[in-house]
Amino acid sequence: MSVSEEPKPARLVVVIDDDEVMRLSCKEILRKSGYEVECFENGQAGIERIRERRPPLLLVDLKMPGLDGFQVIEICRKLDPELVIVVITGYATIGTAVDAMKAGAYDFLPKPFTPDELRLIIARGFERRRLMDEARALRREKEDAERRFVSFVAHQLKSPLAAIKQYLDVLLFTMGDSLPEKAKLWVGRCQVRASDMLELISDWLPLARLERGALCQAGAASELGEVVKQVVRDHEHAAEAARVALELRLEEGLPPVVGDGLALAMLCGNLVGNAIKYNREGGRVSVELARAGERAVLSVRDTGLGIPEAQVGRLFTEFFRVSSEATKEIAGSGLGLAICRKIASELGGEISVESVEGVGSSFRVELPFAPSP
Amino acid sequence: MGRKILVIDDDADFLASVTTVLEAAHYEVATARSAKEGLEALKGSRPDLIILDVMMEHEWAGYELNQAVKFGADESTSTIPILMVSSIQTDPATLFYRATEAGMVTPDSYLTKPLDIPVFLARVRSFVGG
CATH class of the missing domain: 3.30.565.10 (Histidine kinase-like ATPase, C-terminal domain)
Structure with missing residues (x-):
């Protein structure tokens, strides 16, 4: 029922820059290094594409007409918190680069830059993304293991009690009339105690799960x-x-x-x-x-x-x-x-x-x- | 009288107590100790109702069997009603979410273990009469 999904664009870089020469040279350099590159001349079009294709990395110019780099960063952070963003600072002062990083960019590249500098920073960005993906996968695995552990404990604790309670219920239901009054009374009390304990376990387990932070799926x-x-x-x-x-x-x-x-x-x-x-x-x-x-x-x-x-x-x-x-x-x-x-x-x-x-x-x-x- | 019920559960004590109740209510009871045994049992006979535990060989064994009976290769089993039982989740809503989230069909009916016997027998009657 899911729409046919495009394969995950593992090597895709989206470039947003209003300067055509910049776009073409980035494309040229990165394609030679084996990246897939899509270029956009304004923030709006770039963001649209990021929404569709979920690239691992975005290279964006800070100073552009229309949406500027800061606005693009802000929107992209909300769209995909894991997107690695590298900013190009043209009129570069360190101050704007620091502001961009505060806003959520991972790194910055001051103009003019050499092809090697570009390749290096993009490679580092991808490495960063790989580590983030790995950390997330590990976190998921751990959460899953904890969920499984808790349901295992639930089953192990509740099954025997449920079996005991079931015997007592069946005993009273099918043979209650032939039991002495006192035996009937005690079986009844056992039923109540077993029920209370079952309820306690049912209520406590989700709480234990919550404390391990594994009840609500992230x-x-x-x-x-x-x-x-x-x-x-x-x-x-x-x-x-x-x-x-x-x-x-x-x-x-x-x-x-x-x-x-x-x-x-x-x-x-x-x-x-x-x-x-x-x-x-x-x-x-x-x-x-x-x-x-x-x-x-x-x-x-x-x-x-x-x-x-x-x-x-x-x-x-x-x-x-x-x-x-x-x-x-x-x-x-x-x-x-x-x-x-x-x-x-x-x-x-x-x-x-x-x-x-x-x-x-x-x-x-x-x-x-x-x-x- | 004479309606056949297949009870599938890996807990021998549960099988013993439930069999006693059902036989006292004059049903004919067959038992199986695992989902695999349950599937085998279905090859030879057609029960009027299946009572099925959730967690057996693994956490999902009961759901898988439910799915196999309803949508398996043997279409003649698809109309057998299934009453699922479990001590894992007290809240059927949560149990059904687990099933549907895993892409499985929810059972026809569900009760929590230990079974409330009058409620259980009423539920059984609603499927097979008697």
Whole structure:
């Protein structure tokens, strides 16, 4: 389904310079050294091509009519942070070169320069790019390994507990009637303890993952609307069982937000799950997704127990649980909201809450839109 | 009565407890201990429902089997409903994201282990009756 992609232009140099002689000589010299060269006489056309072809290296003149070199650097940094930029400084003072490097250029080449100087600086630029690519690949590999490690631990810890719990459930379900009263009671208690521990592991693992910085995939973008719809669908059953009405209002046409589906689903799932769990019979949960400026705003409102004012401040702290008469019978690990806050902040967003005890709580998550590709 | 269910899981304890429940509800149960064994079992017989674990030989074994049953060479298996079970992810939304991100079809249905038995039996009934 992907458009036929051009092969990665491993040896491509884009040259932007308004001086034709300069363009031609750069092209000539670099082509002889085995580079592919594309030249443009103004910033606009060059940037368009960079957007299309993603070259590893850009050689740009600082002083040009229209977009000047500084503007080109600024736009290209946003377009592709890994693009190696070398500036040509004609009216050269060291000052402008330093400014260009502050703005994100990798190196500078003062005019006039010899063919050897040009070749050397371009070769260094490509070496720099190769090192950056390698470092990124290593980082990815490490993240993947950590993700795999955490899911392995999850499986190893949860499987035996799940098996124990399953035996206990089946025991009561199929043979409960023939067990002595006391045995039945104890099996029931074992069920509760096993369930609590399973829940603790489920909640703790994503947190462990987050602390290793491996929960949210770097650079990912997702349709938050789709994630929210799926999360709401998955909670319909639980809402029905708790006799809570679950409503969803989505603003259509929102751009994708920063973050991978897994992290976002966990964030939304925790909020919706809580809103159902800490509600009352006949209550309501309203999930709403809308746009506010450059951010998506997800709000989850419930008509539940609410949070005592004195405890609101600690709500997003690990292992903190609201303690009140109403919540003491509800099991939980106190990690769900800590996870939500970590995910939100890792994605560059925020989470906040307003709550009135006995009336309900309203959670609000703001997430930035992903930069357009 | 007499509907056949194939349970595929590498956890012998899970197979034992689930078999007990299903047999108590008068289903005919066959088991397999790996995705590979499961595929073998499907060559000889056509169950009315498959209950399938996610992580077996490797993290994706269950998904791959789901894919093979739905879109594999043997088209006659494509209509067998599959109920996937796992203890890895408590949140089905996240589980399905993993599947779709890997380009795989999501299962017909999904439940978290340990199974809530009344919910599990209701789900089984919704596919095969009885």
